[in-house]
Amino acid sequence: MTIDHHMLVGFAKSFGLFYLLAMAAVALIYACWPANRNRFDKAARDIIDDEDRPWH
């Protein structure tokens, strides 16, 4: 099987759309998942005071 220009274009135009949508869905679900809320809030708060020293 040879991979020619038309095949690549067809692949990009069909699969490309769905893989982009799927990745967007994964990112959105991860970011908006309710159980992640506390973790994210804590992460955002924790950097405000971190100049101290490494943890052991």
Next chain:
Amino acid sequence: MSERQRGLIVLAVLAFIGLAMAVAGAGRGDPLQAHGYIVLLFSIGIGCVLLKGYFAPEPPATRLDSYYDDPSKVGIVLAMGWAVFGMFVGDWVAWLLAFPDLTFDAAWSSFGRLRPAHTTGVIFGFGGNALIATSFHVMQRTARARMPDQFSPWFVLIGYNLFCLLAVSGYFLGITQSKEYAEPEWYADIWLVIVWVTYLLLYLRTLARRKEPHIYVANWYYLAFILVVAILHVVNNLAVPASFAGAKSYSAFAGVQDAMTQWWYGHNAVAFFLTAGFLGMLYYYLPKRAERPIYSYRMSIIGFWGITFFYMWAGSHHLHYTALPQWVQTLGMTFSVMLIVPSWIAAANALLTLNGAWHKVRDDATLRFMMMAAIFYGLSTFEGSFMAIRSVNSLSHYTDWTIGHVHAGAMGWVALITFGSIYALVPWLWKRERMYSPALVEVHFWLALAGTLVYVFAMWNSGIIQGLMWRTYSDSGTLTYSFLDSMVAMHPYYVARAVGGLLFLIGAVVGCYNIWMTIRRPSGAEATADTPLPATMQPAE
């Protein structure tokens, strides 16, 4: 093997390579000779610094209880040095465009050689060093872990500056592979790959040692910057040297494939070098300085994936109305328009973080640098999406509008967020209560803002006038204006642009003075929130 020995061996190998380049180049009368000497002298110079402390007692084990910040400190100083150099050359070029007779009439001082010296100086010299310095700081703090070793960060920082030095000196010598923002020749490119992979591994190794389980979002942006720049750099610079004893190489790509590869690289350099890394800065230093958590952590994650997914496809908008297939142009245009979503997520997130703390923005020029950067980020990403639309591009392409757009991003966004971050970081790193002179930070802010506005408005005017003059037809169907007519019409704007650039440059010089005095000033008072490092000597002591 101790880290000092490792450093010496690397420098010895490098010096040997430099000597070999010099000898090989000399045999053919090739400019590679000059670069060989630069590599040789650079290695010897760094070697002298290393040898000076070689027999000093090993640093105490207590150093492992603190973050390793010396490379960040040197990186900030280097970044400011490159800023002044790059902006000076930029303003020189600006005056040259307004008054072409000012040239020295020598090859090295021609526009074609000065221009890449400016772009490389500001993007890679200033921006790159600032990114490396701040990323070392951010990754350790957010991971709550010290870097795994002391050799790698120095190798990355010093090696990267050798690359910048080879790049800029090469332009003056006439060495270029004629790819915009990727001008350095094959040997410099290979060296950068080695440095960059070490950088990526250093970042990953530090994250692997993290004590904080969650990886803060700024790290994602910095990592995207490092990883994607590696991919872009390797692919776009694929080339075959004409000879291993010469500087010249031939690209692996030709024709429209070459153009597409180049602008896939070029626009993603904007995306991942000039955006992702600096968003990492924004997401760390802005909340820290404002002492308020980022408005929406979720938005920062969604914005991250939007930027990484979309930007990859936007490069072809640089090739509207070319031999590139129409659908590829349309694809680039579509993704460029979609990019407004993640871009404005980041800009809005930054401004909403400050909402409720406007009194701090009013009183604190450092925070105002960051706020203004977010505003310019929002403006220039909107403008970019707009200019990528094919019919808008037919007016804007090849005109100074593009230059205005780039500088709204580079001065308004990249440089302002960098200055803001550096002004926040310098007192923390050197354990000072504050900058030497808050008044001078204020002066720098207004010079930078005024310079950016003068520059950008001049280029908007000049670009749109150019675009309109080039497409104005007379009743008989011929072009009304010659190209020369449009050149004459540009003159006042070119003078204004050079003045704006000068203001920006003076601001950077003021910043250098302020940073230098902050470093030099003995730290009398205890630093604000920091616990002092245990018994390590500070450079200023």
